[in-house]
Amino acid sequence: MKNGYVLAIDQGTTGSTVLIFDHDGQVRGRAYSEFAQYYPKPGWVEHDADEIWLVTVKVIGEALAAARIRASDLRAIGITNQRETTVLWDRASGKPVARAIVWQDRRTAHHCDELKERGLEELFRRKTGLVIDPYFSGTKVKWLLDQEDGLRARAERGEIAFGTIDCWLIWKLTGGRTHATDYSNAARTLLYNIQDLCWDEEILGLLDIPKAILPEVKPSACIFGATGPERFFGTPAIPVAGVAGDQQAALFGQACHGPGLAKNTYGTGSFVLMNTGNKLVFSNERLLTTIAWGIGDEPVEYALEGAIFVTGAAVQWLRDGLQIIQSAAECEALARSVADNEGVYFVPALVGLGAPHWDPYARGLLIGLTRGTTQAHVARAVLESMAYQTRDVIEAMQRDSGITLRELRCDGGASVNSLLMQLQADILGVPVEVPRIVETTALGAAYLAGLATDFWSDRRELADKWQLDHRYTPRLDQAERQRLFRRWHQAVERCKGWALDEE
Secondary structure, eight states: OOOOOEEEEEEEEEEEEEEEEEEEEEEEEEEEEEEOOOOSTTTTOOOOOOHHHHHHHHHHHHHHHHHHHOOOGGGEEEEEESSSSSSETTTTOOOOOOEEOOOOTTHHHHHHHHHTTTTTTTHHHHHHOOOTTTSHHHHHHHHHHHHHHHHHHHHHTOEEEEOHHHHHHHHHHHHTSSEEHHHHTTSSSOEEEETTTOOOOHHHHHHOOOOOOEEEEOOSEEEEOOOOOOTTOOOOOEEEEEEEHHHHHHHTTTTOOOTTTTTESSSSSSEEEEETOOOOOOOOSOOOOEEEEOOOSSSSEEEEEEEOOSSSSHHHHHHTSOOSSTTTTTHHHHHHHHOOOTEEEEOOOOOOOOOOTTTTOOEEEEEEOTOOOOOHHHHHHHHHHHHHHHHHHHHHHHHHOOOOOOOOOEGGGGOOOHHHHHHHHHHHOOOOOEOOOOOOOHHHHHHHHHHHHHHOOHHHHHTTTTOOEEEEOOOOHHHHHHHHHHHHHHHHHHHHTTTGGGG
């Protein structure tokens, strides 16, 4: 039994979570805090990067207190983060030059359209594995550099730094000594060549982004730098040693270490990833080809990904927008109060549609309403929409990879919703497995940090720690499953392109 603990920062879209794990992979301390969301215009979403840092520090302190340990008991720090969210800051002062543009933000849709009209989509796909979409960091960086006179010139002189949220937190934790990101986050910027493993000069030129602002790219499990006492509760030199984008970290935490293994994480959005090993599989189904992780000096591993923009955020909309529930936990009981959807479907295209549709102009649709429709039918339709979107992605993934999924490992906040998990098994027609520790995103970051610091020996040791909590098997007959899914697609088609004339 090794002494000490690994701290994982899970910096998400709506809040920051910190978990402290012991050598058995068990949670010893946990803390969470939300932070402000800014919506200055329709389709725009912003965060205050300074606030994210302050909230993260606060939550670290609370997690240490909950675990009843000192910072000096920590052997490593892992970071996992909302991906694609874009921060620019002044290297000298360490202050952001503007609010962070969040991955959900759609303000660069027209610029993406222009790039597609120039016939560049295949070039970007071949080099980055991604589609041209406002989702990714590249066009966000260009937009920020275009906004302020002189900012691009300052960037070219090396005065400005760019980073995704992991990079920003590494910079802050190390007191500005380390400007670095990992393979998995670099692969989400639309600027990184995932075959040659370098920032792509041609793409940088097309987007007019100076190379001087870019971070160094390192393996996901390696030592990025160390904290200083002024930054970490008076304790010197705790290694920041594991970094991965949230979905790749969840794949690792779910022990999907081999080709063909897949998971779905239910958070603000949902993200289905399938490990393809050292093989880079390009998608014909408009899925994303991405780097899963790099472990030390080992060759990088790849994944196919389907990004669903809105799942848990739709439940937040029921709470904050429609105000038909007081808390997210109430959604399950409300949805259970009706036997079926009675023809009500909800397409949660609140910020456009992600994979496999990729329509930034789609908007949310609630259809099939009658005089008999109640709040319960709407709540059920919201939960069902998560299951339908997941099947859309998995069917595309199976066509791309030639692999038939035998089971799906699920995690994230909504995986504790037993109605949703049963719906997911019913709509997919395969078993759904939920592990005992559903916060696998943080667990994956901790495991990567622990591997880099020899706190854990190898992946086999980590895979042995995975424990099943509940297995949901399909109950729906095939004819009903197909009928529901066919109606879902009819609703999806009706919401596409809705905002096109408003842009």
